[in-house]
Amino acid sequence: MVTTERAIPPLTADERTTLESWLDFQRATLARKVAGLTDEQARDAAAPPSTLSLLGLVQHMGEVERQWFRRVLQSETAPPLYGPGAGGEARSAEDLGDADAGLAVAPDASLAEAVAVWREEIARARAAYAPLSLNAVGTVRGQEVSLRWIFLHMIEEYARHNGHADLLRERTDGETGY
Numbered sequence: 001m002v003t004t005e006r007a008i009p010p011l012t013a014d015e016r017t018t019l020e021s022w023l024d025f026q027r028a029t030l031a032r033k034v035a036g037l038t039d040e041q042a043r044d045a046a047a048p049p050s051t052l053s054l055l056g057l058v059q060h061m062g063e064v065e066r067q068w069f070r071r072v073l074q075s076e077t078a079p080p081l082y083g084p085g086a087g088g089e090a091r092s093a094e095d096l097g098d099a100d101a102g103l104a105v106a107p108d109a110s111l112a113e114a115v116a117v118w119r120e121e122i123a124r125a126r127a128a129y130a131p132l133s134l135n136a137v138g139t140v141r142g143q144e145v146s147l148r149w150i151f152l153h154m155i156e157e158y159a160r161h162n163g164h165a166d167l168l169r170e171r172t173d174g175e176t177g178y
Contacts, residue, residue, distance in 0.1 A: 006032065016134055019151040026158030027061075027122060033165035034058055034111060041172045042111040046164070052103065054168050055111050057161050059102035062118035064157055067101075068150050069125035073138040081117060082106070 006028035009021035034042060034054050042055035059082050070076040080086050082102040129136075134148040170176045 015148075019134070019148070019155070022155050023151055023158070026155055026162060029162045030058065030061060030158060030165055031115070033162065033169045034115065037111060037169075037172065039110050039112075043105050043109070044168070044172055046168055046171070051105070052164060052168070053105055054165055054172070055109060055114055056103040056105050057165055057168075058111065058114045058118050059105065059109070060100070061102075061158065061161065062114065062121045063102040064154070065118070065121035065125050068138075068154060069121075069128045072140045072145060073132075073136070073147065073150060074128050075139065081121075082109075 006025055007021070009025050010017060013021065034057075037054065039055070042058075043053045046052040062081050066078055066081060070078050080101060083104055129147055129150075132147055134146065134151070136147045137144040138147075138150070139145070166176065
């Protein structure tokens with residue numbers, strides 16, 4: 001299904017390598033948190049009335065990858081992946097939409113499909129930023145934002161949600177650790 005191997009980011013490296021390595025580490029952490037789960041386990045809510053689930057987190061991070069690397073960095077218009085408007089009208093970086101995009105899980109959603117979509121968004125993100133310098137800019141809400149800032153934001157976004165994922169996974173089957 002998904003690899004659970006993670007490379008520890010290098011302790012001494014240039015800025016670009018450090019940022020990309022930490023982002024990849026955080027991505028791999030989420031992959032570890034959902035590895036081996038059934039769809040039922042992955043959609044198990046954190047603590048009702050909250051509907052936060054591991055499946056919702058994977059979907060959300062697919063949306064976040066799409067937002068920052070496609071819409072903001074590449075100025076691409078792309079429809080939401082999940083929820084209202086999914087697969088329909090494209091959104092630009094100016095329409096940040098719902099900050100919780102993807103967290104709601106449809107009754108027929110599968111973890112395998114969500115992971116595949118998330119991994120595709122990661123692949124597209126890597127292709128988008130590979131040729132660019134850290135000083136390259138995108139635009140969000142009429143303001144320029146550097147690739148450097150986007151990397152830092154994405155590391156923070158994953159790290160925050162990986163904390164949620166750790167608690168959700170422990171609640172599901174007792175597995176802990178980063």
